[in-house]
Amino acid sequence: MSGAQAKAAVIAGAIAVVAEINPLVVKKRHEQGWVDEVYTELSELERRLMHAVCNREPVSLAYQGNVVDLWEYLAAHKLQIELGSDQTSLHNPWSGGYYPAGLTFEESNSLMVSDPDKFREAVRASLRRQVEAINLMSAGGMYFWDYGNAFLLEASRAGADVMKADGTFIYPSYVQDIMGPLFFDYGFGPFRWVCTSGRPEDLDVSDKIAAGILEEIAATSPKETEMQMRDNIHWIREAGKNKLVVGSQARILYADCEGRIKIAAAFNEAIRSGQISAPIVLGRDHHDVSGTDSPYRETSNIYDGSGFTADMAIQNVIGDGFRGATWVSIHNGGGVGWGEVINGGFGMLLDGTEDAGRRLRMMLHWDVNNGIARRAWARNEEAVFAIKRAMQSEPGLMVTLPNQVEDSLICNLF
Template identity: 35%
Template sequence: MNWFRHDNIHAPRGATLHCRGWGQEAALRMLMNNLDPAVAEDPAHLIVYGGRGRAARSWDAYDKIVETLMKLENDETLLIQSGKPVAVFRTQPSAPRVLIANSNLVGKWASLDEFNRLEAEGLTMYGQMTAGSWVYIGSQGIIQGTFQTLVALATQHFQADHLRGRLYVSAGLGGMGGAQPLAAKMLEGVALIADVDPRRIQRRLDSGYLDAGMTSIPEAVTRALEAKAQGESYTIGIQCHANELLAYLRERHIVPDILSDQTAAHDPLVGYIPDGYGVDEAAALRAKDPTEYLCLARASIGRHVEQMLSLQAAGAVTFDYGNNIRREALDAGVDHAFDIPGYVPATIRELFSEGKGPFRWAALSGDPEDIYRMDDLALEMFGDNPLLRRWFALARKYIHFQGLPARIAYMGQGERDAFALKVNDLVAQGVLHAPVVFGRDHHDTGSVASPYRETEAMQDGSDAIADWPILNALLNVASGAHWVAFHHGGGTGIGYSLHSGAQTVADGSSDSADRLARVLWNDPGIGVVRHADAGYEKAQRTLEAFPERFNTPLLGPTHVPTNK
């Protein structure tokens, strides 16, 4: 294959090495998979998802990364500084093969304006979360998190484990938001999702994440209400601005059962399109007058949240989906923006206390049968978990693979490492046709400090303490992950998040077994410790369930909790 072509990139498949070890090979394949047209939102510009979350700073940087990975020795480590390869150092065989740092700025300078200036100078890039750490797997990577969130909302507000007869309204069909309609469909609900970009709607239609795409708001709303009344599971992408859809609903006193948003509002310059603009017109204004663009986008975000608040007051179960839209609206003058709760404290914080989060794996063979064999293994090992069993059945039925076949599952403390070690055995035995890479979204139990998402309303008030993701990254390096990343910005934007990611390869060797055992115990383990330290009783019970594995001198919360 032509390793350095920049159009129509696809990761190699199969058991043939093109690098000097599977750690390097997996990093190479996952980098290329990030830019596969079936995976990335705008691969021609190296943009993977999230407005401008990129896999590499430039095509020259991409070429040099590929070239270096192919000749990197098994006792060397490649350093990536905001998408640019800067050095190779001799380390040791058990060290990571790649270390990545993206978008990090000193606190006083950590503003969007300063980042935009530095990016324009070619000195940095936005890595989002899994874009710049080379483990994005398309909308299939966020789908279970959306599923878990909606299950929790259904249980809390409708005393049900489904959304049958319920209408979910939101906006944004990009790499993250695109998962929303399929998650609602999996739970038998109706989803009506706005997006200005017709290409995104078509993309979700092609991948089976949407049942229909429409351009008429009245027709789309009528069809959604018919499906709701009939208890039909149906999903619609409507080509319009969120404000247009919400205004139509308000004018006609139509109140959705659940309301959210997953536009890229965390990046108002690139990720959010102002009212009255199409995609091309917005791009032209952005290039001509970015200051005016930001002004218009932020005003639109303010109206967006005001309308969400109005529908919330009318009875819609409304939540912020972690895109920093409330903060942007607050800055635009919407004083009550934070009356909308964040989804982590509202729905899934307990999962973090159990070491659960968006654990994922990709089959480097490219063979879907390898994923199905691992599905079966997971059910053999954890089939007594009814929600996990339900998830695997739905995932196999509904989710189309994007790029390398992959799967995600919210496995917790003691489950990730046990599962990965069994997979490593299957690779060694030849049951699986090539090695498997294990990773996760940075959105995980102990890897993020993000006061408007993962660490919002922490019980001890430690929302903005960023020691934890730094310790997570350092621990994963010490544990021997094959590559480790540390980023700034994530899904909530510059100045609002610090987070880390780690990936480890199961190649069937004893070396991989040792790495997997350490990384996949320690990585979620520090998240459990982080939540136990903050005073969460479920996290403390999780620690107590493994007395032989945790030697944790917890002192408990250091002061009276402030965010109960």
């Protein structure tokens, strides 16, 4: 349980139930307000859940225990759950990323050291049990998806029932189904900023600036991106109230290329005028449009075969570097594990100067459109739409568009 999901569910008006086996993690998330209530008994959790359902009360409930026990309880009691996923750290299954059912937290910690083979077998058996319960819930109408934590990959390696006859998974990855077509292909991604003053007042001003810019853009958004704009405006308007800051005064907001550039330019201006008291550092997650080549996650909705190449992250970092990023990074393993992914990232300091204004426009334009172009070449319709719009708004940008060809024409050539 990272806490973000429980909080996001409540912001979206949903009821969230999350399991976490480590009591210290549960305590911390609860104390920091990421999760509303904690239960150690499944029957008590069920009563509270049903009360929330009957009263349509958005709330987040933590079960302190093994997630497999929770899934099995939900399935055995035929409780109706609409959406389900798993967020154990299965990119690291053998060293504490996943705690197998049937063992206490302490037993697992000692077994993974004293008898790693036995621990591995316990993880595999647990994944098979977990999938069986999830499959029952899905047969009852629950929509399940892979959260990008290598759940389906590890479950398949454990011999769990997650494969179709054609070798693909029975459940989608959330990038194939949701994030790719609705967000990344249009250029929406997790734009981030940190107020270096460390003052909550600066973050508050930056939130208001960002919300105002998104509202302006939303007024003329095409219907394809109306929903994304509405959701993100709701998010940033509510962000302050939801007390999401634990350390640095920082925010994360999904925005497209136009949004990121306009918000960054407005921040730079606010720093110049003194409305924001000190520089802001921009960044983004690696889980974005352009920065990451990850066939099990970020590029899993690229179906022309090129999702298995590692070119985009490299081009992204080099392009960002030349166009004015303050620093760039290229690294490996983000989210899905070493050797499975290449990630590129950047940081950019906005200090209110004219030069920062010039650099932010050049760099953010590349940072987003590089990925949209790449996605358009894979013939993702939403990305073709987005890159055509980008070329209309910036005549200096020329991107080759893909040609659509009937499969039968290609096949006739061979």
